[in-house]
Amino acid sequence: MARPREFDRDLALERARDAFWARGYEGTSIADLVAALGLASARIYAAFGSKEDLFREAVGLYEEGDGSFVARALAQEPSAVKAVERMLRDAVETYTKPGRPWGCMVVSAATNCAVENDRVREWLAERRLKQTATIVDRLVQAVRAGELRQDTDTDAMGDYVTALMHGLSVQARDGVPEQRLLTMCDLAMQRMRDLVDPTHEAVIVPNQSGAESI
Known part of the structure; x- marks a missing residue:
């Protein structure tokens, strides 16, 4: 045989x-x-x-590759402001990349499921919440280091950044052009820069035009 x-x-x-x-x-x-x-x-x-085992392994592959931009930004950027800027722009790049499905796999793969698939939905929700927690932790570190104002609501800001990335995913899947998604990122960064402690060393962040701003 x-x-x-x-x-x-x-x-x-x-x-x-x-x-x-x-x-x-x-x-x-x-x-x-x-x-x-x-x-x-x-x-x-x-x-x-x-099928569930295959799905979990596939999500792991996504998180190690295309979906690893949040971890890279948090690990590689010297400031929280730069990290948030980078993760938002990398989100847009990832969610609109030619030759790839649009949006975020972890956001869109199982937002709503039949009862028998609740375990998959809950597993993905845990992964999203864990990522939010890593963003919040970085913001907390920035407050302690004096980069961000002491009155910064790090939980709210972390939730805001996460909600924006989830929204970018949905918008990308709906076919909203990349340039419009980047404009949303610029609006978010205006709020982020408002949180910078004025007594802290200036944080240089490139804006959409390529110029540098605080």
């Missing part, structure tokens, strides 16, 4: 990620995955386990 043809598991996972990203968890059937991966359902189950 001939042995089954070997397949590229990494490539199959990328295809599954894009299918879930484009159609969501419930909107992607096993038949869709068979078509996207080019594998029989039995081989998909053998390689990845259940």
